[in-house]
Amino acid sequence: MVNKFYEKMNIPENCNVGSTIFKKLFYENGTLTSSDKDIFTNDIEKITWKYSFKEENLNIKRFKNEELDYEEIALIEVLLFKEARYKKICEIVQKTIPYPLLIVLMHEDKILLNAAYKRINKVDNSKNTIDNFAYSKWINIHNLKDNEVSFMNSIDIRNFSFINMYKFYQSFVEKLNLLNASSITGDFEALKDRDIGEVNKLNNQIEEINSEIEKFKIDINKEQHFNKRMDINIKIKKLEFKKNDIIAKLNS
Structure with missing residues (x-):
């Protein structure tokens, strides 16, 4: 089902990674509580690093300064047994993996999208500070609403900004924010030209x-x-x- 989403993104084959990320990574490198470990054990079936976006495969310049480090963006796919605790799952994944991440959660016929802007932690350079999290609502891939159809038609990465990797990431987040607003208004297209x-x-x-x-x-x-x-x-x-x-x- 999620292949329809990736097809709409029109991601070049050389961006494909397709590597399993084992839960052990989070147990060893994250600061997981017993409750967090329970979520990973009982709610998550599989985590996959699906795609990597970087200068070498997209010909988009890296972006790095004192505040931001957008040299590579990873698209992570998380297959869920249960959907209720998705926000906590995204928080853990975003905090544990240092790259800027696009997360695609999957449960039955639905997907949910997550992004988060990250800044360099000036106290500890090995960690990032997350400014905010952006979540879509659950999207039924086989029963799309009109605004969701428009969103899906807007996410071809060839239409994203290619100025640098930060602007590229920002393009996706802006589409996600428009999707969320259009879930209220019902009209994605009408919002595209708004500030x-x-x-x-x-x-x-x-x-x-x-x-x-x-x-x-x-x-x-x-x-x-x-x-x-x-x-x-x-x-x-x-x-x-x-x-x-x-x-x-x-x-x-």
Whole structure:
């Protein structure tokens, strides 16, 4: 199923690696808790280093300065037994493998994409600092929504920036951010010409509001007093109105 995604990326054959990454790597080089090890044992079936993007195989210049090291980008595929703890899995993989990573999680007929910007840790050069994580929603490859079809048609790497490896990576992350915003608006194409900074800002505001609403919904289920339940309901309604205003800005 994931081959459809890779076909859309149009990755040259000389970028193929296809090497299994054994869980032992994470046990030995990561700082895994017993809970983390439980996730790797019970949730992950297989981890594969699928592709490597670098100057030698894509003719894209490396990018390195005091803050950033984008000499090589690895695409890592993670086949899951269970999907629930995918965020923790991505965090562990991103923190353990020093390269800039694109992660493709697979579970049944679905894939989920992850990226994370990394900076050089000035205290310990052997480690990276991760600024933020970007996740798609789960995508059913055999039942794509309209915005997902548009996203899949946009990820041909020949259309990414070839200025340097950092810009190349940034191209994918921007597509991922547009996909996330279009999951709200329903229209990927309409967002393509928008300022990506503005799209990200509005999308982040919506995500924050969604988190607040979820917390209030948990509170209302616990609350026994009618008046307090009404107060929480009013707060939820206000947040929903605010969210709709932001969605309108995304659509405008």
